[in-house]
Each structure stands twice: as C-alpha cells, then as structure tokens.
Amino acid sequence: MIMKSFWENKKIFITGHTGFKGSWLCLFLVSLGADVTGYSLPSPTKPSLYELCQIDSIVHSVLGDVRSKEKLQQALIDAQPDIVIHMAAQPLVRVSYQMPVESYEINVMGTVHLLEAVRNAVSNGIPIKAVINVTSDKCYENKEWVWGYREQDELGGYDPYSSSKACSELVMAAYRNSYFHTNEFYKHGVGLATARAGNVIGGGDWAADRLVPDFIRALLRGEKLIIRNPGSIRPWQHVLEPLGGYLLLAQKLYEDGRRFSQSWNFGPNDDDAKSVEWIVRRLCEKWGENAAYEIASEQSRHEAHYLKLDCSKAKSELGWRPTWDIDQTLDRIIEWIQVFRKREDVRAFCLAQIEQYYLAGVNCSMNENSERRWN
16 A cells, blocks of 8 residues: 555655656655656647646756756756656657657667666665666567466567667666666665556546547547557556556565565556457547547558556555556546646646545555455
C-alpha cells in the first residue's frame, strides 16, 4: 500500500514531468506531501495537463533536455533527491517511424545521461536511494502470444520506439551490474529498477495518434473518430494504475534496494485487455450525444496485434493490485472530459480522482488483510 507517511517531505526528482504521465505523477506526489523537482522540455502538446493544472506552481521545474548531459547532471545535484523517477521519452510508435534517430537519442542516450548523473551525484555524497526507469510493455519481443509477457521474457522491438525501450532496459541492467550491483549494495546503497506499464489512458492526454486523445478531439469537434487497428488488443489501464505501481515500487526500493532492484510489470487484469474497437465503442456508448467512429480503409504502419502483461510478480512481491477495472477507467475519462469541456477547475478534479484512487486502494488492502486473518 502507498503510505502517505513515507512520502511526506521526501525529495523526488522526475524527468519528463511536463508530459501526460509526468503531470499526473507530480499531482500524485504533491498530494502525498512530497517535495518534487521536475526536469523536462516544455509541455509537448497544446492544450496540456501540465499547463491546465498549473503544475509549475506546485513543483520545482527545470526546463531541459535529457540529451543535455551537463545540464541534467547539475539539475539532479541541485535537487539532492532521495528518489529518482525517469520518465522523459519520445513515447509514440508512429513518431518513431518518422524520427528514429531522435527516438533513440532520447530514449537510449537520455537513460545513459540520467544514470551518469545519478552516478556522479552519489559519488558527491547525495543520498539517492532509489532510481526507477519507466520503459514500456512494448520492450518485449512480441510473439503475438495469448498469454502475458513476464519480466524474464525476451526483449526486442519491431519498430524504433519499441526497440529503443528494450535498449533502455539493457542500459539499466548494465549500469546495475557495473556500478550498482546488488552484491555491493552495502557500498553504494542505491536500488535500480525498471517499470513496464501497459497502454495508459486517462483525462489530460493530448498526444497525437493515440486512441483516447484522438477520441476526445473528434468528440469536441463533432466528428467521427477514425480508428486504424480495430482488432488490436492492448492492456488498457488508467494512468493512476502504473503511477501507483511506481510509487509502491519506489517505497520498496528505498527500504530494501538489494531485493527490489529488478524489472517489474504493471498492467490490468487479464479481463481488461480489450480491442481498440471495444474501447471506442464503449466510450461512444458512455458519452452518447452522437459520438461515433469508423474504421480507416488505408493500411497503417506495423503495430503488434496482441499484447498483454503478466503482473504476477508485482502482485505477489510488491502487494500491488489494479484498483479500477476498464469500465471504471472509461467512466473517469468521460467525467474528466466533461469537466474540461465546462472549463471547470481541472487541477481540483484531478486531485479528487487521485484521492478516490488512493482511498479505493487503501480499502482494497484492508479487505485483503482482513480476509487473510479470517481464512
């Protein structure tokens, strides 16, 4: 369970804090009482959750590129963090086809620069205890299996984005083995872990060529949504689900870095792996008001047809569980769109959803503990 007492006044350094997931993570951490420093390029979309929620007023924000090694190092040293969460990335498959060099520079060398900054900071006496590198479910060599990928399965990647995330995993493993080995944990005291999440959805995502943002844009323009790969099955989950996993992992890593310095999957339950068309049809039903879609006729770039994650390890060793199922997730997205459309207080609404999620997780943990005592 995420413990508010643990996060109170903890110093957290986040890369990619101006993005969709980064903005939600900032709000989550601030709600827990953490002292957050973010390092990122300006928000990549207009509008953006970062700007709608005025997140620069509640965190220490440093604008910079993870490809700028010296600037990143200085920002990390200035922040003097207890925990580092690396989320800065070029996050889109279709963009990686158009910009392969930039995708590798950001996703691979950006990870190298971040880990070098951590190594430099630790050698200068900054007591960093936990580092989490957020990669992707697409880091696996996709074999179109009907069962979920486990952490020990083969890494790979058909497209530049997926390949770059597999490379980022390998970089993390090399740094852990070479500089932060668990056998020498008593010397360095730093835990390094990677987190692989499923397809993250939620209010406030405005990225191009992504299903829910495309739905919202079409909805607000009164147009039909055009979908490319209606039969593709993905592990859909609300953005707060993996973020909750990252925070729980960070707690465990901080407390026992030797044990938890591994790779971890965070995805939905098997029943919530749905096709693209299922998701869109359900969103249209929930919204009503003439929401509609049609299937594109042209051939799209290659994307995996079937992708699921096996999260057994996170469930058994971290005590992590998905909190909201897919229907609850889509309900929260529809609620968020309504708030945005009415120009209400988006930050307050996001914080309210975070509180709902947190309390649901607390209640779930209490019920599980009660069942264990009585069984």
